[in-house]
Amino acid sequence: MRTKLLLFFLIANSMVANASQVDTLKINSTAMKKIIPNLVITPNSYSTSGKKFPVLYLLHGAGNTYKDWATRIPKIKDYADQYNIIIVCPDGKTSWYFDSPIDKEMQYETYITKELVSTIDKEYNTVAQKSGRAITGQSMGGHGSFYLAFKHQDIWGAAGSLSGGVDIRPFPNNWDISKRLGSYSQNPDIWEKNTIINMLYLLNATDLKLIFECGTGDFFYDANKRLHLAMIEKNIPHDYTERPGGHNWDYWTNAIKYQLIFFDTFFQQNK
Template identity: 55%
Template sequence: MRLISRIFLLLACCAGLTARAAKVDTVTTPSAAMNKDIRAVVILPDTYDGQKQFPVVYLLHGYGDRYNGWVNKVPAIKDEADRNNLIIVCPDGNISSWYFDSPVDKKWRYETYVSGELVKWIDKNYKTLADRKARAITGLSMGGHGALYLAFRHQDIFGAAGSMSGGVDIRPFPNNWELAKRLGPKSAFPGRWSENSVTEMLHLLSPGKLALIIDCGKSDFFYEVNLALHQKMDYLNIEHDFIVRPGVHNWEYWSNAVSYQLLFFKRFFVRK
């Protein structure tokens, strides 16, 4: 019995030595536009060996959170990188950037950073498929708005985009989430608030250029603006997936929703 126990122990140890799992890097990336260094989390799949190139999904956090929010609150996101065989990058959008280049504060240039500076840095420092057909972006809440906002404005950079519980129309919320700090008061600058609402940016889309998936819980306070976006896209014959499930604006919902988003992107990458 001792011999058998030792054999099983040896086999277990060997299995542990050969097992592989996603690797999580915390990196510091430079932003010339904002004259500062910015942190990001990079999740590498278990098959990453420094030789093969991988597609990349940029995963944005919500208001009040930072670059490590996703990996800390949804640790299973590492398994998703393995399962879908892709790199996941979680940038820092500060706690309230909304991923704009702010017309009020020139030091807040998070559109320039995420869609330009960070993408170039990731492609330079990791084995990526450096092509829009192998690059997607999504996020939750403020990050859901940011993902669609950046993808709509940079279709040469991103081939697919998604949103989970996204604030896709900011106009109904003039006193929330420091939006007025980034755009100026809505009463004084209504045009800015419209121009920076995803719902009013559909004219930027080139037919068939972006693969799109939008997800929101039925009891979420952003549900009505997401439904309105879906209906407008449907009316304009803009192809997209629209998912509604029971749920509210919380991590329980997003930890489930992100699996659907990443599977959608994996299928997009395979098709392309």
């Protein structure tokens, strides 16, 4: 009996020692004058290796919080271990990750690009350059990841989108977008300027590695298909996948696995 108990405790201690660490990092945003919580997942080798780690910024969708990626897909913590990366999940409310021209408390582009990234690089052992940073997200977060990466190719070297809202114009009354940009009828130029499918002119084909996908049963499927075709027309290299599925966590649980392989390849090639 004593031998069995000893074996049990050794196994339990080994599991704890080899588990990723999940922390909540609270940042006082100067841009928005409020405190923003962020989930930070470090791999099991973080505390012992002394090396620098690449970082994946993982954005949530509308109606979700910074906790949802880890709670809805618990294997996210295992992926941090598997790929030896730091995963950062900021709380984006229903900001769409814009700097809102009408709401001073929704300046999330500035927060993420200027405040969050610099704080992560200061507080953690990171590869503090674009070769060590990637960004992706689901739904609103898929819009946000492409939006931020397209506009800030000096920060991220790779970007993805899962079922992303890559064309917001067909949804003028949904998900608080009008609260961030004003109504489409009164501010059409702002909407046109800030929708992903109209931002391809920003891309330099050699500066940003891109991957995105969407389920064929998703209400964002048509927009993602059009984005894919527009990228082909403009000779923008990218990985695009469509498969059966809807706008839900079952789909994203499966899809994130493939994006992580893509990002791992990017990180390994840039060591």
